Amino acid sequence: MEQFYTKSEQIQNIIKGLTLTKTLFVSSIIIGEAHTGKKTLVRTLFPETVAVSGNNQKEVEAALEEHNELIITDFEKLNNQNGLQFDNKRIIAIANHPGNRETIDKLFAFIYTLPPLRDRMEDARYMRSHFFQEACSVLMADEHSFSLENITMDLTHNNQSLKKSVYEQVIYRNMKSKEIEKVLYAYLLEHLDGNNAYKEYLALYEKPLIEAGLQKFGSQLQLSQVLGINRNTLRKKIYEYHIN
Secondary structure (H helix, E strand, O other), X not given: OOOOOOOOHHHHHHHHXXXXXXXXXXXEEEEOOOOOOHHHHXXXXXXXXXXXXXXXXXXXXXXXXXXXXXXXXXXXXXXXXHHOOOOOOEEEEEEOOOOOHHHXXXXXXXXXXXXXXXXXXXXXXXXXXXXXXXHHHHXXXXXXXXXXXXXOOOOOOHHHHHHHHHHHHHHHHHOOHHHHHHHHHXXXXXXXXXXXXXXXXXXXXXXXXXXXHHHHHOOHHHXXXXXXXXXXXXXXXXXXXXXX
């Protein structure tokens, strides 16, 4: 089972609070952005507890009748929260947003807020390392071929975007020219069309070539020499492709 990792003091306090409630029949809710690890955290602390989704109101109501301890995910999607009965039960709910605050205050003795990854950089760096090692293993890539610190972190959608960005970068940095040709071939086979396609799709090659060259050499003059083109031609292309 996947384990929840954190060095965040705020989350450590949430863990302590939930651990204490294991012996009490009280209800708790964890609220936070999607893909912050709420489900993993709850599953780590309550591995044997039955879980149901708020996507199905009848299923939740039936589970409440059958169980005294229950995990309810997607709690904000329940249509009739006011009709739920949590008396003498240990309910651990998970929600991406609080919804009706008055209802939340009435149903839950403990209300926790899980911060997004962008506010937990130590956790984000750990997850980057975890996803990096996972990606290298799955894709059979050499993890020593480039530095982990050079892997940028996309935290716009927390764990989801972070994992996607790490996998993408591992793929990009391990591709050979033949593999790049295959990617371009597949893309062009699907999208090639129009009356001026040569000029349009030439940008797939020219734009990243110029962007990488400017990043690598930091000089338009040096890049024009490396590429073997006139400096004015290079400037024209930089303007044409809206390269900063």
